[in-house]
Amino acid sequence: MLKTVVSEGIHVRAAAVINRLLGFEGTVVDDVCFTDTAMVVQVRLRSQVLVCPCGRTSRARYDRSRRKWRHVDFGRYRVVIEAEIRRVDCRGCGQVRSEWMPWARPGARHTRDFEDMACWLAKRMSKSAAAALLGTTWQTVDHLVARLVDTHLDSERLDAIYRIGVDEIAYRRGRKFLTVVADHDTGRVVFVGEGRRQDVFGRFLESLGEDGRARIEAVSMDMTAIYRGAATTHVPHAAICLDPFHVIKWAGEALDLAYQTCREQGVKIAVAGLTPAQTWQKARGALRQPAGQHDPTRTAIIEQLRRKHPRIHHAWRLKEDLRRLYQVPTSDAADHLRRWINRAKRSGINAFVTLARRLRRHRTGILNAIHLQLSNSLLESINAGIRLIQRRSHGYADLDNLIEMIHLCHGGITTSLPTETH
Ligand SMILES: [Zn+2]
Structure with a gap:
């Protein structure tokens, strides 16, 4: 049961305050009532003219009814907006539709502010957290998100994609x-x-x-x-x-294979203070890293590999050179790639011979990415x-x-x- 708790004089002032707090355009607050948990605000539109959601105005009222919308809480009170809503027999859309309301979207049971807040929150936190904050259920938040997404997907968002x-x-x-x-x-x-x-x-x-x-x-x-x-x-x-990243990843994998083969052949490299296993671990890191980022130990390991195992060093250089494909001027990319493929094919390193074949097959796609910078x-x-x-x-x-x-x-x-x- 609704109870008016304000006397006539205060009533008017309270209505003006509430009106201001709501901030609904073209709307007047008629009455404010309280229940134990909610504040029910009766509002009405200032204008008599009916506006169809399609934008067309009319004076032809079809019928009227009272409706409630859940609004964002004020303090510890739920806020319910209540108003008379009229239906309009619209010549524009040729249908009977509920009039346009400044505080809610057509067909909504929540105010625009409530819906916007729910979707803003859902973008940033779990739906149950958003629901707790809004004093509603996650199903409601879910429903509001679905409505918003639906409207968005109906629009002509696919008309300008290239x-x-x-x-x-x-x-x-x-x-x-x-x-x-x-x-x-x-x-x-x-x-x-x-x-x-x-x-x-x-x-x-x-x-x-x-x-x-x-x-x-x-x-x-x-x-x-x-x-x-x-x-x-x-x-x-x-x-x-x-995708360039995947091309480089392939080169990394080919280098890893070459590294394994090299290690299995028992080539000896040594760094003072490190066990052979640790040295190889470091070598692997050095091979994976771009040349410019090497510390002195890694530079020394690469140098040892160059002397003792030219093949793995060659593999490393091939990987580095493939990275440069994405740094050379665009106009040189095709030549760079062609030369790289030829060198890799002649390298005699199985993993790179295979990679060369693969890249030759995907040559156009790789170069497209470079030319279009995608x-x-x-x-x-x-x-x-x-x-x-x-x-x-x-x-x-x-x-x-x-x-x-x-x-x-x-x-x-x-x-x-x-x-x-x-
Ligand atoms: Zn219409």
Whole structure:
């Protein structure tokens, strides 16, 4: 039961204060009532003119009813906004719709401020923490996030994407995978699909329509072959860019193989104060590190390897030289890569002969990445963000939830606190 606890004179002043605190545009507070836990604020629109959510105004009222919206708490009180809402028989959209309200989105049961706050919080903390702070349930927070993401996904966000990156992202402790597509120009996630098969990526490309696909100029990806097929089938004109990081990783793996072979052959290297095992451990570190970062001990080890085991030293130089592919002027990259492939082929080091063949096969993709300056590092950072979302929510039992959260946090959805807009 509602009880008015204010006398007539104070009533008017209290209403003005509440009106100010709410800050709803074009709205007047008529009455404020208290229950044990909630403050119920009766409001009404100042204007008699009906505004349809489509923007068209009308005087043709269809019917009216009273409705309540949950608002952000004031102190320890829940705040409920109550108002009469009219339906308008709109000529613009040809339907009967509830009128536009300044404090809530069409169809919402919470005020705009409440919804914005819930989504702002959900971006930064677990849904249960956000719910506790707002005095609601996590299911409500979840529902509000879903509504916001839904609106966002309906918009024409795919109309202006030209350069995209695709990658697989693990969830459920690495047992399952998602395919994530991001826009290089905005840094946003534009698609998340279940599984890491090429048809998942293919489905996304299909959804772009003919014009959308024609606009795609470049697709960056790692060196695994999963998504390459879909790209060549659906956007054959687009430049496939193979991630530099993975090229360097391959070189590192080839060097590791050469190192193992060298160690097994019993070559002796020594550093004062270190056991042979420790020396080899250090040697491995030295080989992996870029030359410029070596301390004197590591420089000495590399020098010993040069004298005692020219082959491993040669392998190290090949790896270093491949790194330089990403530092030479772009116009020299093709020559640099061609020369590198020839040298690696002639090196007689099995791991590098194999790598040379591999790089020759992927030559175009590697050079595209250099010319267009695209890598998959955007996807790597999104991946890190997705791991954070999963940690925060203790593993996400529900896949739809996870996908929603990825769109909320990485899809370019802006969320702001009510206090930021005033
Ligand atoms: Zn309308």
